[in-house]
Amino acid sequence: MAKEKACKQCKAIYEGAKCPKCGSTEGNEHFTGRVDVIDPKGELAKKIGVNEKGVYAIRS
16 A cells, blocks of 8 residues: 655645645655644634645555
8 A cells, every 4th residue: 555645835745746636746754743634714714724635644
């Protein structure tokens, strides 16, 4: 199983060579926390600075 990475640009958590959300190849295997964003217009999404549904790292 491939290790999960958190994108340094958009904080999305992914497996593989590049981020599927922004296309960046800068990933960090040592990230803190995980948030599942269901409502991209909700308070949590605004607080962590994301605007799409998905799984994100709190700190990458």
